[in-house]
Amino acid sequence: MDKWNIETKCVQSGYRPMNGEPREVPIYQSTTFKYDTSADMAKLFDLEASGYFYTRLQNPTNDLVAAKIAAMEGGTAGMLTSSGQAANFFAIFNIANAGDHIISSSSIYGGTFNLFNVTMRKMGIEFTFVSPDCTEEELEAAFRPNTKAVFGESIANPALTVIDFEKFASAAHAHGVPFIVDNTFPTPVNCRPFEFGVDIITHSTTKYMDGHGSAVGGAIVDSGRFDWMAHVDKFPGLTTPDDSYHGITYAEKFGKEGAFITKATAQLMRDFGSIQAPQNAYYLNLGLESLHVRMKQHCANAMALAQFLKESPKAEFMNYPSLPGDKYYDVAMKYMPNGSCGVVSFGVRGGRAAAEEFMKKLRIFAIETHVADARSCCLHPASSTHRQLTDEELEACGVAGNLVRMSCGLENTEDLIADVANALG
Numbered sequence: 494m495d496k497w498n499i500e501t502k503c504v505q506s507g508y509r510p511m512n513g514e515p516r517e518v519p520i521y522q523s524t525t526f527k528y529d530t531s532a533d534m535a536k537l538f539d540l541e542a543s544g545y546f547y548t549r550l551q552n553p554t555n556d557l558v559a560a561k562i563a564a565m566e567g568g569t570a571g572m573l574t575s576s577g578q579a580a581n582f583f584a585i586f587n588i589a590n591a592g593d594h595i596i597s598s599s600s601i602y603g604g605t606f607n608l609f610n611v612t613m614r615k616m617g618i619e620f621t622f623v624s625p626d627c628t629e630e631e632l633e634a635a636f637r638p639n640t641k642a643v644f645g646e647s648i649a650n651p652a653l654t655v656i657d658f659e660k661f662a663s664a665a666h667a668h669g670v671p672f673i674v675d676n677t678f679p680t681p682v683n684c685r686p687f688e689f690g691v692d693i694i695t696h697s698t699t700k701y702m703d704g705h706g707s708a709v710g711g712a713i714v715d716s717g718r719f720d721w722m723a724h725v726d727k728f729p730g731l732t733t734p735d736d737s738y739h740g741i742t743y744a745e746k747f748g749k750e751g752a753f754i755t756k757a758t759a760q761l762m763r764d765f766g767s768i769q770a771p772q773n774a775y776y777l778n779l780g781l782e783s784l785h786v787r788m789k790q791h792c793a794n795a796m797a798l799a800q801f802l803k804e805s806p807k808a809e810f811m812n813y814p815s816l817p818g819d820k821y822y823d824v825a826m827k828y829m830p831n832g833s834c835g836v837v838s839f840g841v842r843g844g845r846a847a848a849e850e851f852m853k854k855l856r857i858f859a860i861e862t863h864v865a866d867a868r869s870c871c872l873h874p875a876s877s878t879h880r881q882l883t884d885e886e887l888e889a890c891g892v893a894g895n896l897v898r899m900s901c902g903l904e905n906t907e908d909l910i911a912d913v914a915n916a917l918g
């Protein structure tokens with residue numbers, strides 16, 4: 494199964510029905526699971542046997558779909574969460590406690606920035622934000638003795654910066670901590686960060702993976718390569734006994750391949766219950782089956798729009814990492830040579846008001862707090878998703894006041910360009 498190409502994994506990985514079983518992933522619409530003896534169930538509670546007992550922690554539909562995403566990323570274990578926010582929260586909180594410190598790229602999704610900078614700070618976890626373009630020295634200077642992870646987005650939403658995986662991974666590993674990457678925008682169809690030293694991947698499956706605006710969801714995948722036991726003191730949650738699970742030491746019992754996801758499921762899902770509804774996991778799987786086909790068209794439409802905007806006097810600046818001349822072109826070609834994503838951002842000449850005027854005139858691109866959908870949509874971050882940020886924070890996220898984020902859907906290319914050309918006037 495590991496040898497399959499990504500297109501085959503999109504369609505075939507995860508659920509492999511046995512003789513006479515349903516062809517399509519079954520939806521286990523059940524909160525609970527039945528056992529013959531209490532002893533059978535006790536084994537599950539001791540993590541001595543794998544199985545299901547309550548859907549707040551785990552559900553078979555979710556696990557089949559998570560296994561597909563893990564296969565697509567080339568990881569050893571995966572889990573679904575109720576949202577991308579939950580995935581990023583779990584990925585960090587699984588290894589960082591109050592008093593710990595995380596280094597994050599400053600160019601990340603506004604919701605994640607707020608989660609880190611406001612909510613997780615309240616929980617006692619400190620964050621240092623560094624530019625994705627920082628020098629090795631600047632990155633080095635951000636580490637503290639209590640740093641537990643480095644975080645970034647492969648392609649940042651909405652700034653479309655591309656992170657240099659190898660630079661961040663080697664700094665993280667030199668300090669004995671994992672590099673966690675949110676790979677929502679390129680998806681594993683276009684970019685597989687584990688091939689470049691990343692240790693843990695998160696996703697908002699709400700975006701391209703679902704692709705139809707049907708179901709909010711998230712995923713976490715472990716590469717299975719980070720050696721927690723080599724850093725016993727740094728990650729006590731994984732390397733010392735968990736009293737809430739009868740003294741199990743995750744990294745010993747489940748190894749590098751399984752410890753991270755098992756702990757996140759057994760502890761964080763148990764306590765927070767941010768589970769994805771099995772029905773949503775089913776929708777997600779339908780989306781995954783066509784992801785490789787859809788990404789090509791999203792990228793082709795975005796490339797055409799980027800080329801159009803580059804020539805347009807109405808566009809003050811334009812970001813699309815796959816277009817030659819973009820600031821991130823070289824790094825994009827290194828890590829995602831076959832394409833990046835379907836999102837293009839640009840600054841409307843004339844400032845914030847001109848941006849709002851342009852958006853009103855669009856007929857195909859709809860104004861939505863969404864990206865990565867079959868239907869083209871657009872957003873003005875400064876007046877919506879990034880509203881809560883100060884001007885300085887906006888600048889650090891790479892979001893200008895006149896920036897419009899255009900998410901190219903699966904429509905006809907010429908129709909999309911005509912829509913934009915007409916609205917720019």
Ligand SMILES: *Cc1c(COP(=O)(O)O)cnc(C)c1O
Nearest residue numbers: 576577578602650677697699710
């Ligand atoms: C949307 C998004 C999130 C948050 O995901 P939700 O599913 O909306 O919770 C996280 N990271 C990135 C890059 C996103 O685009």
